[in-house]
Amino acid sequence: MRTRHFATVWVWAVSVMIVGAAVSSGRVDAAQTDAPKAPPTAVRVETVATGLSHPWGLQFLADGRMLVTERDGQLRIVSQDGKLSAPITGVPEVRASGQGGLLDVRLANDFSASGTVFLSFAEPREGWGKSGTSVVRGRLVLDGANGSGRLEDVKVIFRQEPAQSTSRHYGSRILEASDGKLFITTGDRGNGRLAQDPSALIGKVIRINPDGSIPDDNPKIDRWAPQIWSMGHRNLQGAAIDPKTGQLWTVEHGARGGDELNHPQAGKNYGWPVISFGRNYDGSKIGVGRAKEGYEQPVYYWDPSIATSGLAFYDGDLFSQWKGNLLVGGLAGSQLSRLVLENGTVVAEEVLLDDRGDRIRDVRVGPDGAVYLLVDEGNGSILKLTPAGS
Numbered sequence: 001m002r003t004r005h006f007a008t009v010w011v012w013a014v015s016v017m018i019v020g021a022a023v024s025s026g027r028v029d030a031a032q033t034d035a036p037k038a039p040p041t042a043v044r045v046e047t048v049a050t051g052l053s054h055p056w057g058l059q060f061l062a063d064g065r066m067l068v069t070e071r072d073g074q075l076r077i078v079s080q081d082g083k084l085s086a087p088i089t090g091v092p093e094v095r096a097s098g099q100g101g102l103l104d105v106r107l108a109n110d111f112s113a114s115g116t117v118f119l120s121f122a123e124p125r126e127g128w129g130k131s132g133t134s135v136v137r138g139r140l141v142l143d144g145a146n147g148s149g150r151l152e153d154v155k156v157i158f159r160q161e162p163a164q165s166t167s168r169h170y171g172s173r174i175l176e177a178s179d180g181k182l183f184i185t186t187g188d189r190g191n192g193r194l195a196q197d198p199s200a201l202i203g204k205v206i207r208i209n210p211d212g213s214i215p216d217d218n219p220k221i222d223r224w225a226p227q228i229w230s231m232g233h234r235n236l237q238g239a240a241i242d243p244k245t246g247q248l249w250t251v252e253h254g255a256r257g258g259d260e261l262n263h264p265q266a267g268k269n270y271g272w273p274v275i276s277f278g279r280n281y282d283g284s285k286i287g288v289g290r291a292k293e294g295y296e297q298p299v300y301y302w303d304p305s306i307a308t309s310g311l312a313f314y315d316g317d318l319f320s321q322w323k324g325n326l327l328v329g330g331l332a333g334s335q336l337s338r339l340v341l342e343n344g345t346v347v348a349e350e351v352l353l354d355d356r357g358d359r360i361r362d363v364r365v366g367p368d369g370a371v372y373l374l375v376d377e378g379n380g381s382i383l384k385l386t387p388a389g390s
Helices: 002-024
Strands: 043-052 055-060 066-070 075-078 102-107 116-124 131-143 148-159 171-176 182-186 204-208 228-231 236-241 248-252 259-262 300-302 308-313 326-330 335-342 345-352 360-365 371-375 380-387
Touching: 043 075, 055 360, 055 371, 055 380, 066 102, 066 380, 075 148, 102 171, 116 148, 116 171, 131 171, 131 182, 148 204, 171 236, 182 236, 182 248, 236 326, 248 308, 259 308, 308 371, 326 360, 335 360
Parallel strands: 055 102, 236 308, 308 360
Antiparallel strands: 043 380, 055 066, 066 075, 102 116, 116 131, 131 148, 171 182, 182 204, 204 228, 236 248, 248 259, 259 300, 308 326, 326 335, 335 345, 360 371, 371 380
């Protein structure tokens, strides 16, 4: 048995070496997609709130209430019993057209002391129909009398340039790392060429200080705009930081097939639209195909697409078997995908809620360990997942 075990380990090790060599040389690892099915989880789905207009981003306040953006420009507080507040005042003007509007919301790490919040939005710009992804910071002042509040000292700290006249692919997730630096995801605005333009803040992961200045340790690469962390992205609508490693992870829409899971690293190029696992909508090949030297491969991809959106690491206690797993929302796929990770690789996947038809826009783990989902509809809702029988 020892001999057989040694042989198995040796074959596994050689296989890992071959796979690594294949990826580095531009070939593709078949384990990047269609992972084995994870053991199914019985969940209970509860509707916490309804009546939201295309909700996009969600954050929890310390008292358990939820701060929720609506794409047409409202920022609201939702109570634990589902009551919607009046809109918070002081929110910047948005271009609510197509996929644009008021998008993500993020509480600063020091929110309890500073009241600082960050909002991403499609900002109207000069020129007919032009807009771009922008981020503001402001101070949220809560009003105990009416259950709402106001934003004060609002300041734009990031503007995506150049502005575009389309209303697609804004990206727009915001994260604050433990060192206080902000990651902002931007879409390619439907212009893939600009995702490969190192001077354009389009189709990129951006890294800035909370005041909008440039961190000293950002990539310093010839012709790269100083805000850029990584480039060659299509439309990143999900982002999360691994609470154990501090590593950034993202999901982005492919074209026809080829939604991607990545962990963007400083100074690297993730290939769009030079390489892609997706295809053009007429079925033709995108760029040079699936791989090329100098461009990063995704950790995982979906084909057919599920239109990936919200992304979260599960770090609660209610679903003990989910610890360290990634939860991915699907819009067109109308599903929640649970990815089991081992050493940075997806080894299993469970598809949940695909029988309901919900367009899942955001995924958050609540302070109670339950999973909360935003359903993006004209009469949008907040869903709460707990273990069945709990």
